[in-house]
Amino acid sequence: HIFYIGTTFSETFGLKYLDASNRSELIEMGCYGLGVSRVLGALCEHTATRFTDRLVWPVKLAPYYISIIPLSSKESNHCRHLERACGVYQQLDVIFGGEIVVDNRMHLSHSYKLKDSRLFGFPYSIVLSDKQGEGAEIINRRCK
Numbered sequence: 001h002i003f004y005i006g007t008t009f010s011e012t013f014g015l016k017y018l019d020a021s022n023r024s025e026l027i028e029m030g031c032y033g034l035g036v037s038r039v040l041g042a043l044c045e046h047t048a049t050r051f052t053d054r055l056v057w058p059v060k061l062a063p064y065y066i067s068i069i070p071l072s073s074k075e076s077n078h079c080r081h082l083e084r085a086c087g088v089y090q091q092l093d094v095i096f097g098g099e100i101v102v103d104n105r106m107h108l109s110h111s112y113k114l115k116d117s118r119l120f121g122f123p124y125s126i127v128l129s130d131k132q133g134e135g136a137e138i139i140n141r142r143c144k
Contacts, residue, residue: 001038005029047121055121056141065099066092067122071110071129078106081128088126088136 010016010027019025048055059065068088070081085102092100101122103113110129117125118141125139 001033001035003031003033005031055119057121057123059123062099062121062123064101064122065096066101066124066126067117067120068092068100068102068126068128069113069117070103071113071127074130081130082106084128088128 006028007026009029015027016024017027043058043061044055047057057063068085070078070085072078072081082102082104085104089100089102103117105113108116114125114127117139121141123141125141127137127139129137131137
């Protein structure tokens, strides 16, 4: 992109030139640059996986490093997994400083939560479910 600046800075700094008739004129300015939309577009194109409709953000540019997803078929277990998710969040928050999100949407299905995590491009997800018991499944999308 080329951005037209006009005489904004030349007025401030008194930047002038002499034209063909020897009159003093303010310098017209412009600059080249990359807009945020072009950078993000190129990043999306570069990081999108070939065969799916998702992105895998670089860790430093991801909206969050880690998504913690509590899953349960029973509401009582969901509350237990949500409490565990909050505990995991607090432990990881010390390391990652707020770059973690907990999916606490109880009304959504397992597949919907996992799909959202994949589509948002979180580099890592931690799944807490009845299947793992007290353990967890860690999904590393950067290696797939």
